[in-house]
Structure formats: structure tokens, C-alpha cells
Amino acid sequence: MPTAEELVAQAELHRKQETEHWYIDDGDKVMNDTDGGRMLYAWKAIYEDGTCARQYDEITFMRALNDALYVPPIDRIISISTVDQDRVRELILYPIAYALRHCPRASTVRVVVNPKKGEKLLVYWCTDVNVTTGHTIRRQVVGIERDGQKLLFVLSPSGTMTLATNDDVSFDGE
Amino acid sequence: MAASAQVRFYTGASPGSASSDITGITIRYKQADNATQDAFFPLALPIVGQTFSWRKSTKINFSTTPVTSISNLRWFVSSNPPSGINFYARVQAAGIYVQANSQDVNGITGFTDTVGNQNANNAVTNYPAATPLTVNSGTVLSNPNTGEGTQVFVETQMSVGTTYAGGPGAITPFAQIYRYNES
Numbered sequence: 001m002p003t004a005e006e007l008v009a010q011a012e013l014h015r016k017q018e019t020e021h022w023y024i025d026d027g028d029k030v031m032n033d034t035d036g037g038r039m040l041y042a043w044k045a046i047y048e049d050g051t052c053a054r055q056y057d058e059i060t061f062m063r064a065l066n067d068a069l070y071v072p073p074i075d076r077i078i079s080i081s082t083v084d085q086d087r088v089r090e091l092i093l094y095p096i097a098y099a100l101r102h103c104p105r106a107s108t109v110r111v112v113v114n115p116k117k118g119e120k121l122l123v124y125w126c127t128d129v130n131v132t133t134g135h136t137i138r139r140q141v142v143g144i145e146r147d148g149q150k151l152l153f154v155l156s157p158s159g160t161m162t163l164a165t166n167d168d169v170s171f172d173g174e
Numbered sequence: 175m176a177a178s179a180q181v182r183f184y185t186g187a188s189p190g191s192a193s194s195d196i197t198g199i200t201i202r203y204k205q206a207d208n209a210t211q212d213a214f215f216p217l218a219l220p221i222v223g224q225t226f227s228w229r230k231s232t233k234i235n236f237s238t239t240p241v242t243s244i245s246n247l248r249w250f251v252s253s254n255p256p257s258g259i260n261f262y263a264r265v266q267a268a269g270i271y272v273q274a275n276s277q278d279v280n281g282i283t284g285f286t287d288t289v290g291n292q293n294a295n296n297a298v299t300n301y302p303a304a305t306p307l308t309v310n311s312g313t314v315l316s317n318p319n320t321g322e323g324t325q326v327f328v329e330t331q332m333s334v335g336t337t338y339a340g341g342p343g344a345i346t347p348f349a350q351i352y353r354y355n356e357s
Contacts, residue, residue: 134198
């Protein structure tokens with residue numbers, strides 16, 4: 001019967017192997033196909049009246065969510081700045097079908113916003129440019145800001161999600 | 175479009191001329207003012223103290239414009255230099271560029287001239303990912319612009335101490351990283 005410490009060590013080993021497997025087998029291809037991880041998620045903003053805005057036009061959006069061989073062209077992106085901050089009540093980040101195929105840990109994230117309580121939606125990419133290796137990695141960040149305090153979910157291309165109160169976090173290769 | 179980024183050294187007289195893209199090459203800290211990846215002008219292992227390189231001034235250049243803007247530009251190292259190698263970093267004041275020069279080997283005033291400035295203030299071990307060097311906290315560049323925006327120079331300097339045991343030649347590389355928010 002393994003001890004608790006052995007079980008923890010075993011779980012950590014499996015986690016590490018899973019991450020390494022991701023990097024060795026699929027990592028480079030995914031990063032090249034998705035502009036450093038930028039295209040792995042697609043957002044939909046839902047307004048108070050039930051209407052919504054999306055990151056892409058309807059055809060591109062639906063294809064991205066259903067076609068595992070498809071990554072939307074970058075020039076189809078509709079900027080998040082077009083979202084009406086005063087009326088949005090929820091933002092959903094969907095991993096595109098391609099992401100679900102290649103990044104098994106990617107999952108949908110929902111952020112509920114209450115503008116009447118002074119909450120502001122935050123959505124952007126946190127980009128690392130490694131001067132030495134030349135690699136660029138883009139992490140999707142979504143969260144809320146209220147009274148100067150931030151609560152952020154940082155989604156790495158590997159599918160790992162980090163909860164943070166600012167952008168200055170060590171991801172240790174995630 | 176996504177903002178494509180290139181990192182460049184600046185060499186020569188004020189305001190300096192930009193090197194070609196140095197992203198993805200191992201950078202050589204040397205006692206000369208150039209961005210060439212070669213083994214000339216190396217840092218000699220000292221008998222006492224440390225041997226400094228000349229400074230390097232760096233900026234990140236956005237060759238395509240962001241969807242909306244680039245902001246909150248930071249710089250950090252993802253791993254520490256090898257034992258016996260000291261590495262220092264600071265941000266220059268806005269509008270200031272100082273050409274690398276032979277006096278840098280004596281320690282740069284306000285940067286690496288005293289033990290306090292070297293260790294407490296400007297050693298890169300103070301700037302891991304969780305506490306990076308803030309290059310520009312606000313907006314650096316907005317659509318439709320390209321280039322370097324409002325950012326200031328990151329100045330770095332390397333030295334080798336008596337305890338370095340790696341022998342002649344290039345040291346084991348370590349990573350410098352620019353991080354920014356993009357929307």
C-alpha cells in the first residue's frame with residue numbers, strides 16, 4: 001500500500017510527464033498554428049438584455065468551435081474593445097475545437113461581471129517574448145477589476161489555468 | 175493582426191542605431207559596442223573582484239500593430255546566470271540613451287558602481303517573473319502604430335567573478351524575457 005507521500009510524488013510525476021508529452025509531441029505545432037497560443041480560445045460576451053457579441057463573425061465562430069482542424073485567421077478577430085463594458089454581464093471563453101484536440105486540459109471559462117457594483121471586465125493576452133530562444137507564448141487573461149483590485153484567470157496554451165491578482169506570475173513553463 | 179515583436183540592441187553614438195533582430199540568438203556580453211554574436215572582446219577571469227562587460231541597451235520593436243494596444247511592458251530573467259557570473263539590469267530614464275564605452279568596465283555610476291547598487295538594486299536575481307523590472311507601466315503602443323512606442327531602454331551589464339568555474343568560451347545560456355499585455 002503506497003504511503004500518502006508516495007501517492008503525491010506519483011501524481012506529481014504523472015503531471016510532469018503529461019506536460020512534457022504535450023511539449024515534445026504537439027507543443028511546437030500548436031504554438032506555430034495558433035500564433036503562440038493566441039488563437040486557442042474564442043470569447044463570447046453576453047449583455048444584460050441577453051444579446052451577445054463574439055470574437056468572430058457567426059460562421060467563423062461556429063466553425064472554430066466545431067472543426068478540430070481549423071484555426072481562425074488572425075484578421076477575422078473582432079477586438080474585445082468593441083464590447084460595451086457598461087452592459088456586459090458575462091464573458092465566456094471557449095477553447096476552439098483545435099485546442100480541445102491538442103490541449104487536453106483546455107476548458108471553458110465563464111466570468112460573471114456586475115457593472116452596477118463597479119466591476120470591470122478585463123480581457124487581454126499576456127505575451128512573453130523569450131529573447132534567448134526566440135519563442136513567443138501568449139496566455140489568455142480574463143478577469144474582473146473592482147476598486148482597483150484584480151482577479152485574473154490566466155490560461156496557458158498547455159491548458160493550465162492560474163488564478164492571479166496581477167500579471168507578474170511565474171508560470172514555470174506551463 | 176497580432177503584434178509581432180523583435181528585440182534589438184542599440185549601439186553607436188546617441189541616439190544609437192538599432193541592430194537587426196536579436197531574438198532567438200545567444201547574446202554576447204563583451205568589452206565592445208556591437209551586437210555581433212562572436213567570441214571577440216571576451217571578459218577575462220579576474221584574480222580579484224569582477225570583470226565587467228560594456229553595457230547593452232535593448233528595446234522591443236513591434237513590427238506589426240496590435241489589435242488595440244500594447245501595455246504594461248516588463249522584463250525579467252527566467253533563470254539565474256551560472257554561478258560566478260553576475261548580471262545586472264535597470265531601466266533608463268525616458269529619452270536617455272548612453273552608448274556603451276570603455277569606462278563601463280569600472281562600474282556604471284548609479285548602476286553597478288557600488289556593492290549596494292550591484293546587489294540590492296540592480297542584480298537580476300531581484301527580477302524574476304513574479305517581480306519583474308517595469309519598463310513601461312502604461313500604454314506603450316496603440317493601433318495603428320508600429321515600432322517601439324513610448325518605451326525606455328533596458329540597460330544590462332554582465333560581469334565574471336573569481337569563482338566562475340566554467341572555463342573559457344560562452345557561458346551556459348539563460349533567458350531574458352519581455353512580457354507585455356496585448357489587447
